[in-house]
Amino acid sequence: MNDYQHSDSFDNLFELYQEVIIDHSQHPHHFGALPQATHHAEGVNPLCGDTLTLYLKIENAVIRDAAFQGHGCAISTASASLLTDSIIGKSIDEAKRLFEAFHQLITSEKETAADNMLGKLIILAGVKNYPARVKCATLAWHTLQAALRQDAQPVTTEA
Ligand code: ZN
Numbered sequence: 001m002n003d004y005q006h007s008d009s010f011d012n013l014f015e016l017y018q019e020v021i022i023d024h025s026q027h028p029h030h031f032g033a034l035p036q037a038t039h040h041a042e043g044v045n046p047l048c049g050d051t052l053t054l055y056l057k058i059e060n061a062v063i064r065d066a067a068f069q070g071h072g073c074a075i076s077t078a079s080a081s082l083l084t085d086s087i088i089g090k091s092i093d094e095a096k097r098l099f100e101a102f103h104q105l106i107t108s109e110k111e112t113a114a115d116n117m118l119g120k121l122i123i124l125a126g127v128k129n130y131p132a133r134v135k136c137a138t139l140a141w142h143t144l145q146a147a148l149r150q151d152a153q154p155v156t157t158e159a
Pocket of ligand 1: 045048072073074075135136
């Protein structure tokens, strides 16, 4: 683990986007319940104390709407906000591909062609330099997977 050997470019990238992350955490998009939800799931990240409930309205395998509620750190809240922005209007298959690309982005050193599909999710790329925060950033995505599977039990990042 090279936790303390960040390259300058990664640090700059994180700082560049830090204000956007803070803005999303203070004014999250799609925050609240979704009465017409067809799918929902709960997620917990015990390491940080982040909890969230994600709601989806799915019709004909397309995510028509999404919303979330919960308590979490700035990274987990910003990630959930960005997730809802990113998946609304996407098919379930597209959302799963987005999850894979996002997971790659924040856990791998390499840039991949899939980075192109991430859009503003790239804001969270700098999280990979802070391994303790990766689970904060992926919590919403694991919860999305659980919601698509219609899991009744809360999903945890420590599974
Ligand atoms: Zn957190």
